Each structure stands twice: as structure tokens, then as C-alpha cells.
Amino acid sequence: MKDKLENNSLPSxxxxxxxxxxxxxxxxxxxxxxxxxGCGYTTRSMLYGKYSTIYxxxxxxxxxxxxxxxxxxxxxxYRPMLETDITKKVINRYLFDGNLKPVKEAQADLVLxxxxxxxxxxxxxxxESSENITEYRINIYVNLSLWDQKENKLVWEEKxxxxxxxxxxxxxPANISKGNNSESGAVTKAVEDLARRIVERTVEQW
Numbered sequence: 001m002k003d004k005l006e007n008n009s010l011p012s013x014x015x016x017x018x019x020x021x022x023x024x025x026x027x028x029x030x031x032x033x034x035x036x037x038g039c040g041y042t043t044r045s046m047l048y049g050k051y052s053t054i055y056x057x058x059x060x061x062x063x064x065x066x067x068x069x070x071x072x073x074x075x076x077x078y079r080p081m082l083e084t085d086i087t088k089k090v091i092n093r094y095l096f097d098g099n100l101k102p103v104k105e106a107q108a109d110l111v112l113x114x115x116x117x118x119x120x121x122x123x124x125x126x127x128e129s130s131e132n133i134t135e136y137r138i139n140i141y142v143n144l145s146l147w148d149q150k151e152n153k154l155v156w157e158e159k160x161x162x163x164x165x166x167x168x169x170x171x172x173p174a175n176i177s178k179g180n181n182s183e184s185g186a187v188t189k190a191v192e193d194l195a196r197r198i199v200e201r202t203v204e205q206w
Contacts (some may be wrong), residue, residue, distance in 0.1 A: 109150060
């Protein structure tokens with residue numbers, strides 16, 4: 001009779017052991033998920049916890065063409081109204097990203113300040129026979145600072161932050177350029193690249 005009772009209790013013991021194992025496994029998984037979240041893998045939720053709005057101060061054009069070093073370099077160029085295009089693209093990129101909502105300055109948790117400091121059109125490749133430039137890269141450099149408006153403190157600062165885009169000239173072979181030979185189009189793409197990087201830099205801070 002005793003042996004029969006012991007045999008009947010054996011499945012119950014195994015079942016309890018299985019439940020305990022599953023419980024431990026679930027607990028370990030939850031702890032791992034929490035640890036990963038704390039290490040920055042859930043950027044969006046952490047960002048929303050502290051900041052939700054941002055004001056983008058209109059970018060200033062600090063390109064000084066009167067400097068001798070600037071005018072002596074033929075690849076450093078002054079492009080009027082480029083700072084206005086940058087401001088618009090950055091605002092649109094924040095709207096597209098959705099992590100931070102662009103608002104008026106008085107309502108903002110964060111304030112982004114930016115200065116256009118350099119615009120360059122650097123040659124990348126040449127035609128071997130004629131030495132004509134076949135490819136340029138548009139480089140746009142800005143100085144950035146992000147401020148916590150409520151605490152009136154600097155969150156981060158970047159100097160010579162870059163956005164760029166390459167394009168081919170009319171001297172490039174047709175099978176290489178594939179219609180990508182417009183400087184104005186390349187400038188637009190470079191500004192878009194800059195705006196994307198600025199938003200990513202802001203969001204990935206958390």
C-alpha cells in the first residue's frame with residue numbers, strides 16, 4: 001500500500017518541478033528584458049519618459065566669406081539661404097520621426113540651436129584623360145547645441161556636425177552617373193542627410 005502511494009505521488013512531484021522550472025525561466029527572461037531596457041535598447045520609451053517636445057531655433061549662417069582662409073579655398077562656397085533650408089528640413093524630420101514634437105519655444109522641453117559654419121563642394125574623382133572632375137561631394141557643416149529648457153542646462157554639443165551627398169558631373173560616363181548630375185539636387189540630399197543625422201543624434205542620446 002505504501003509503495004502504491006509513493007508511485008501515485010511521483011507524477012505530482014514531477015509536475016511541480018516542471019512548474020517551478022517554467023516559473024524560474026519566466027523570471028529570468030523578465031529580468032533580462034529589464035536589463036536590456038536599462039541599457040538603451042528601448043530608446044523610444046526612455047525618451048518619452050523625460051522629454052516629448054522640442055523647439056528648433058532657426059539656424060544661423062555663420063559662414064564668413066571675408067576670411068582669407070575661406071576665400072583662398074575654391075571648394076568652400078557661400079550658398080545663400082542654405083540655413084533656412086536646413087531649419088525646414090530638420091523640423092520636418094522631427095515630425096517624421098515622431099519621438100519629439102516640434103512646438104513653440106515657450107512650450108518646449110528641449111531647444112536645439114544650430115549654426116551653419118561651412119559649405120563645401122569637394123572633388124572626389126577625375127577623368128584620367130582630360131583631368132576634368134567627374135564626381136563631387138557636397139559637405140555641410142553645422143555647430144549644434146541641445147538645451148534642457150526646464151533646467152536651463154546644456155544636454156550636448158557638437159562642432160562641425162556633417163551631412164553630405166555625392167553627385168556626378170557631365171564629364172562622368174553615362175553608365176556611372178545615371179542622371180545623378182545635378183548640384184542643386186545633391187544639395188537637397190545633403191541637407192536631408194544632415195537633418196536625419198541631427199534627429200538621430202538627439203534621439204539616440206537616451
